[in-house]
Amino acid sequence: MIKTFNLTKLFQDRKRGKIRAVDDVNIECKPGEVFGLLGLNGAGKTTLMRLLSTVLMPTSGTAQVKGFDILTQSQEVKSSIGFLSSDTALYPRLTAGETVSYFGRLNGMEESAIDKRKEEIFKVFDMNWFKDQRVDKLSSGMKQKISLARTIIHNPEVLILDEPTLGLDVITSKNIIQFIRRSKEENKCILFSTHIMHEAEKLCDKIAIIHKGKVLTVGTLEELRAKTGLKDLDDVFVKFVKGENES
Amino acid sequence: MNLKKIKTIYLKEMKDTLRDRRTLISMLLIPILLFPLLIFGMTSLTLKMAQKTAERVSPVVFMGEGEAPNLFSMFKADTSFSIVQEKDYRLAIKDKRIMAAVEFSRDFEKRIRAGNSAQVKIYYDVAEIKSKMTSEKLGNILRVYQDSIVTERLKSHKVDRSLLQPVQIQKENLAPQEKMSGFFLSMFLPYLIMIMALTGAMYPAIDLTAGEKERGTMETLLVSPASRGEIATGKFLTVFTASLVTALVSTASMVITASTSISKFREIGEKVVFSINPISMLILFLLMLPYCCLASSVLLSLALYAKSYKEAQSYISPLLIVIILPAMASFLPGLELSVGIAFIPVINISLTLKQVLLGSYEWGYIGLIFLSTAVYAGFAVFVTRRLFEKEGVLFRT
Numbered sequence: 286m287i288k289t290f291n292l293t294k295l296f297q298d299r300k301r302g303k304i305r306a307v308d309d310v311n312i313e314c315k316p317g318e319v320f321g322l323l324g325l326n327g328a329g330k331t332t333l334m335r336l337l338s339t340v341l342m343p344t345s346g347t348a349q350v351k352g353f354d355i356l357t358q359s360q361e362v363k364s365s366i367g368f369l370s371s372d373t374a375l376y377p378r379l380t381a382g383e384t385v386s387y388f389g390r391l392n393g394m395e396e397s398a399i400d401k402r403k404e405e406i407f408k409v410f411d412m413n414w415f416k417d418q419r420v421d422k423l424s425s426g427m428k429q430k431i432s433l434a435r436t437i438i439h440n441p442e443v444l445i446l447d448e449p450t451l452g453l454d455v456i457t458s459k460n461i462i463q464f465i466r467r468s469k470e471e472n473k474c475i476l477f478s479t480h481i482m483h484e485a486e487k488l489c490d491k492i493a494i495i496h497k498g499k500v501l502t503v504g505t506l507e508e509l510r511a512k513t514g515l516k517d518l519d520d521v522f523v524k525f526v527k528g529e530n531e532s
Numbered sequence: 533m534n535l536k537k538i539k540t541i542y543l544k545e546m547k548d549t550l551r552d553r554r555t556l557i558s559m560l561l562i563p564i565l566l567f568p569l570l571i572f573g574m575t576s577l578t579l580k581m582a583q584k585t586a587e588r589v590s591p592v593v594f595m596g597e598g599e600a601p602n603l604f605s606m607f608k609a610d611t612s613f614s615i616v617q618e619k620d621y622r623l624a625i626k627d628k629r630i631m632a633a634v635e636f637s638r639d640f641e642k643r644i645r646a647g648n649s650a651q652v653k654i655y656y657d658v659a660e661i662k663s664k665m666t667s668e669k670l671g672n673i674l675r676v677y678q679d680s681i682v683t684e685r686l687k688s689h690k691v692d693r694s695l696l697q698p699v700q701i702q703k704e705n706l707a708p709q710e711k712m713s714g715f716f717l718s719m720f721l722p723y724l725i726m727i728m729a730l731t732g733a734m735y736p737a738i739d740l741t742a743g744e745k746e747r748g749t750m751e752t753l754l755v756s757p758a759s760r761g762e763i764a765t766g767k768f769l770t771v772f773t774a775s776l777v778t779a780l781v782s783t784a785s786m787v788i789t790a791s792t793s794i795s796k797f798r799e800i801g802e803k804v805v806f807s808i809n810p811i812s813m814l815i816l817f818l819l820m821l822p823y824c825c826l827a828s829s830v831l832l833s834l835a836l837y838a839k840s841y842k843e844a845q846s847y848i849s850p851l852l853i854v855i856i857l858p859a860m861a862s863f864l865p866g867l868e869l870s871v872g873i874a875f876i877p878v879i880n881i882s883l884t885l886k887q888v889l890l891g892s893y894e895w896g897y898i899g900l901i902f903l904s905t906a907v908y909a910g911f912a913v914f915v916t917r918r919l920f921e922k923e924g925v926l927f928r929t
Contacts, residue, residue, distance in 0.1 A: 340751065340755055341923055341927070359759075363755060364757045366755075372748050373749075373755065374747050374751075376544075376548055377747065378548050379547070379548060383547075387544050390536075391758050392756070393534075393537075
């Protein structure tokens with residue numbers, strides 16, 4: 286469902302010169318799989334996800350999402366994914382219902398299909414009681430539910446979630462974790478980035494540790510433990526990152 | 533490009549824009565209220581001032597009035613002066629206790645009666661408007677007095693008064709009413725309408741670009757299946773609508789206000805009639821189309837480049853000055869349309885609108901200016917569209 290081929294993104298920074306934000310990355314995420322991207326802030330997780338969503342263009346290499354090439358089939362790629370990150374905020378002056386409908390229409394859905402899908406989603410997320418309220422009047426938990434609803438209104442087969450629990454309270458974070466689990470049961474392909482180790486431990490079928498734009502290792506949690514001889518994912522992560530810094 | 537998606541983006545942006553109080557104020561409230569407040573406010577103020585001036589009694593000191601009893605009685609009869617006594621008239625004028633002082637020379641009337649000339653001196657403060665006005669009123673009475681003396685002297689010499697006025701000057705105004713009425717509008721309307729079209733588009737342009745970046749909604753839109761071209765077009769159409777609506781509402785408000793305030797102007801003795809004929813209105817509308825396109829694109833491009841609302845405002849403020857100065861071309865009396873000027877944006881429209889409002893339709897120029905502005909607007913729209921493709925602009929850090 287998601288496959289990258291030597292995906293690379295360079296940025297030019299006035300002070301630091303050329304930055305390799307994503308450096309020759311090769312990963313593969315399959316349907317029914319939660320693929321975790323673990324990395325420190327600034328490791329390149331968000332850039333990698335932006336490349337996969339076609340918001341940014343790679344400097345070299347490419348990727349395929351549901352078989353569509355990110356370089357040549359960006360519209361098809363965007364129609365196949367649901368993208369959620371802390372940078373994808375909501376329109377404060379629209380209501381919850383209007384927001385979700387808007388993204389349904391942008392995804393080319395018919396009004397009747399939007400209404401039907403909205404009904405399902407609003408019921409699952411318990412959103413009906415605030416669907417007519419403006420976003421700027423809602424709490425962060427409610428907003429996160431709207432964000433999830435707009436991400437999946439077109440029932441995408443691929444979900445790209447960039448630190449979806451960042452800055453959220455325990456209950457809202459738990460709802461998101463539940464949502465990811467449910468999506469996995471629906472056989473969706475989920476690429477999920479975090480720097481919260483226990484979230485990754487709980488959710489991910491496969492983990493890639495990313496540091497300074499490079500994927501240091503990929504494997505199941507058990508494989509990573511076996512590679513390092515350490516049990517705790519925190520320690521596993523630190524060992525890889527430190528090893529890279531020393532080399 | 534998918535028209536359905538452009539329509540979806542446009543309708544959503546319009547709804548969002550109309551829920552923004554700042555936009556509503558700049559797009560509807562200010563254009564509707566500005567002209568009535570300005571015109572009615574100014575006429576009421578002028579009327580009030582005129583009334584106050586008429587009612588005002590100015591204290592004046594007279595010196596040597598015994599030398600000119602007849603002339604003094606003329607001043608005394610005028611109720612707009614009150615005759616007061618002050619020892620130091622200079623200090624009294626300086627302290628504004630009196631508005632002026634009049635001093636008659638010795639044997640004033642004796643000398644006049646003898647057929648000689650005599651002196652009368654008015655002391656006043658030219659920097660004090662009330663003192664200056666009082667001196668003018670005093671001067672008017674002196675002129676009436678002088679006129680009567682001249683007539684008397686000519687009579688005694690059996691000379692006809694017309695001998696002193698060999699040339700009789702008569703002026704007749706041949707301007708049609710339309711031109712007269714358009715004169716006032718032709719000065720102000722082009723300038724105001726062009727500025728209003730810009731300010732009406734300003735807030736939506738910032739809100740839809742830098743505002744979205746700041747709030748984090750730009751990325752939400754960019755990851756949706758709408759293409760950059762569709763997003764740019766939807767946003768451009770929204771800003772263009774805001775600009776055109778503001779321009780049209782301003783024009784309507786100004787014309788309606790001007791026509792309803794005729795009676796007020798008549799009260800202060802001005803013979804003004806306001807009207808715009810349908811052809812002028814149509815040309816105004818047609819010329820505003822490419823201008824609003826141009827203004828909207830330039831605003832969108834500048835605001836898209838900015839990272840935040842504040843940064844966008846700092847880019848746009850200088851643009852206001854760049855537009856205000858050439859838009860003032862309609863105020864310059866000597867500046868006429870020429871082929872060269874027809875290619876200078878803003879000035880060309882300002883001058884054409886002025887001509888059109890004066891009832892003169894130079895179709896060649898109107899067509900040329902429409903086309904040249906449309907070409908500039910097309911180029912600006914192209915640049916805006918390209919900017920939406922640029923990662924460096926959309927994700928500028």
